[in-house]
Amino acid sequence: xxxxxxxxxxxxxxxxxxxxxxxxxxxxxxxxxxxxxxxxxxxxxxxxxxxxxxxxxxxxxxxxxxxxxxxxxxxxxxxxxxxxxxxxxxxxxxxxxxxxxxxxxxxxxxxxxxxxxxxxxxxxxxxxxxxxxxxxxxxxxxxxxxxxxxxxxxxxxxxxxxxxxxxxxxxxxxxxxxxxxxxxxxxxxxxxxxxxxxxxxxxxxxxxxxxxxxxxxxxxxxxxxxxxxxxxxxxxxxxxxxxxxxxxxxxxxxxx
Numbered sequence: 001x002x003x004x005x006x007x008x009x010x011x012x013x014x015x016x017x018x019x020x021x022x023x024x025x026x027x028x029x030x031x032x033x034x035x036x037x038x039x040x041x042x043x044x045x046x047x048x049x050x051x052x053x054x055x056x057x058x059x060x061x062x063x064x065x066x067x068x069x070x071x072x073x074x075x076x077x078x079x080x081x082x083x084x085x086x087x088x089x090x091x092x093x094x095x096x097x098x099x100x101x102x103x104x105x106x107x108x109x110x111x112x113x114x115x116x117x118x119x120x121x122x123x124x125x126x127x128x129x130x131x132x133x134x135x136x137x138x139x140x141x142x143x144x145x146x147x148x149x150x151x152x153x154x155x156x157x158x159x160x161x162x163x164x165x166x167x168x169x170x171x172x173x174x175x176x177x178x179x180x181x182x183x184x185x186x187x188x189x190x191x192x193x194x195x196x197x198x199x200x201x202x203x204x205x206x207x208x209x210x211x212x213x214x215x216x217x218x219x220x221x222x223x224x225x226x227x228x229x230x231x232x233x234x235x236x237x238x239x240x241x242x243x244x245x246x247x248x249x250x251x252x253x254x255x256x
Contacts, residue, residue, distance in 0.1 A: 001070050002045045003052040005030070008037025014077040014106050015041040016255070019068055021088030021113075022122060022187060023160060023175060025051035032240055035248050043075050043082075047090065049176035051163070056176075059183035061191050064089075065097035072104050080104055083255050087111035087240060088211075089187055098197035099223060107255055108201040108224075111247075112209050112237050114216040115223055117189040125151065126181040129160060134171045140164070143171075159238070194223075201227045202254045206235035206242070228254075 005026040016036060018029050026044035033042040046053035048067055056063070072082050084105050086094030091113035098105050128150035137143055143164055144157050151157045163174045180187070201224040205212045212220075212229075220227050230250055235243040 001074065002047065002054075002067050004043050004045045004071060004075075005033075007033040007042040007044070008040060010041045010077065011039055012078060013040040014079075014081050014083050015043055015075050016083045016085065017043045017045070017068065017072060017075070019045065019084070019086040019090030019093050020047060020050070021086075021090045022180070023050070023125065023163060024087070024090070025163060025174070027051065027162060028159075029240070032244055032248055036252060041075065041077070043071060045071055047093070049179050051174050055179070057179060059179060060186055061092055061096040061193070062100075064093040065100060068093055068097055069101055069104070076104055079106075081106040083107045083109075085109040085111065085251060086113075088113050088237065092190065095197075095223070096191070096193055098199070098201070099193045099195045102197045102199060105197070105199060108197065108199060109251055109254060110201065110203050112205045112211050112239055114203075114212045114220060115190055115193070116216055116219060118211075119188075121184055121188060123181060123184055125156070125160065126177055126184065129173055129175065130177045130181070137166060137171045140166065155238075159241075196222075197224050198226060200254075202250075203227055203229050204239070204247070204250055204254075205229070205231050206237055206239040207231040207233045208236040209239070211237055230254075 025046050029044045033044050036042050048056045084094050091110040095115050147157050165172050232239050232243050232246045240247040
């Protein structure tokens with residue numbers, strides 16, 4: 001089963017399961033999860049080929065949804081249900097699960113992603129991490145300096161470097177970069193999953209992001225007929241990191 005990190009204690013409210021995006025981990029969600037755990041159990045996880053979870057040869061949404069289903073089965077609350085939040089790749093994982101196995105999901109939050117194929121790629125970041133010289137690294141500051149030649153944005157570098165394990169000898173990435181690179185087309189794509197998730201669903205986006213566009217709404221409504229839409233002002237794609245208090249408030253209000 002996937003590696004999980006638990007926050008809070010089980011209560012009479014359904015547990016909340018949070019699924020991170022590409023290059024992320026349970027660790028990225030620690031502060032948000034802690035604040036959302038005041039009245040329920042919150043479960044964060046490392047998806048396959050990320051963090052401390054197992055390494056596998058695939059990164060398909062069917063496989064990732066199956067992984068998350070196992071976590072839900074292990075932690076489901078009253079009535080066998082959870083609330084589910086997924087960001088980016090994790091949002092597509094959550095949507096895949098909701099469309100193919102909706103029963104365990106009480107409420108669904110999809111953060112800044114749509115059930116569509118995108119025409120961008122994250123291969124430059126895979127290649128930058130894969131090519132980073134890890135020899136003699138003993139500080140994150142030095143890793144940041146080396147990575148800056150390939151990744152200009154400091155925020156992106158800081159995010160990626162959270163997955164660099166400097167305690168290992170030699171240092172290593174906690175990402176299965178060969179598989180993520182090989183599976184990139186599927187990760188930024190969408191498997192064309194049909195069906196419907198009839199439960200309450202919130203598509204929560206960053207106002208500065210263009211991942212969920214007006215032309216996506218018909219597709220979203222066809223798959224998620226109860227979908228509601230909300231935007232967080234001043235936030236881009238990493239809305240939970242850029243505007244954490246606003247993100248937490250929106251999620252908590254919807255789940256309540």
